Amino acid sequence: MRHAYIETFGCQMNERDSEIMGQLLAQADYTPTTELPMAEVVVINTCSVRAKAEQKAFSLLGRLRKLKRLNPGLVIAVTGCMAQQEGENLRERMPHVDLVVGPQQIYRLAEMVAEVKDRRRGGIIATEMSAAFEIPAFLPSLDHSALHKRFVTIMQGCNNFCTYCVVPFTRGREISRRFEDVVAEVEHLVRLGVKEVTLLGQNVNSYGLDRRNGGRRFFPELLRAVAAIKGLVRLRFTTSHPKDLSEELMRCFGEIGKLCPH
DSSP, X not given: OEEEEEEEOSOHHHHHHHHXXXXXXXXXXXXXXSOGGGOSEXXXXXXXXXXXXXXXXXXXXXXXXXXXXXXXXXXXXXXXXXXXXXXXXXXXXXXXXXXXXXXXXXXXXXHXXXXXXXXXXXXXXXXXOOTTOOOOOOOOOOOSSSTTEXXXXXXXXXXXXXXXXXXXXXXOSOEEOOHHHHHHHHHHXXXXXXXXXXXXXXXXXXTTTTOOSSSOOOHHHHHHHHHTSTTOOEEEXXXXXXXXXXXXXXXXXXXXXXXXXX
């Protein structure tokens, strides 16, 4: 039996990305573990928005150096915003790291782990970002933790370029997920027994604004479609930028009983 250990630093987006990577590894026959010495794959999902989260990630990577010496076959992957920001510099600072994977590339994690194991050599840097990137359709499985509520990603990236924030550089420009894929994922989760869903994005208020293929559908319409799913009890979202707040979105709070008022 092969085991994978995933440590997450940072925001709710990272928590959701870690769930996705865990399921991709599970499909490749890796069983999750909370014990580092048992792991054949260690994934450190990082954040570079908060300095403390970045420092904790580097501290853990430093401790993993000894584990790698004891177990040369261990695959160590750094994913998330810090991986995107540091790229090759991360490998130079931490040469025992095998994989450096940016947010757009996490869906390839299992195949990259297999590549490292097959050639017995690390050093893969996967930090490419493309304006043509589409968030893949994904129907999650459920473990036995927090069965009643789940996160669902509806978009990633940001166009605001706030002075203090690195997100547009590490997660790229705003990319909205296909409307039908979001609704299908929530329907799937509700069938599995989930009662509460939080829709995730760096700026959910601007959902759909980036899509240029005609017939665009925006955040208020997505909220109404998700709320209409029979069996869903509570609906939340995060994060939202006030500059993209519309009157139609305001009306949702008065008209959608499932939308939590916070």
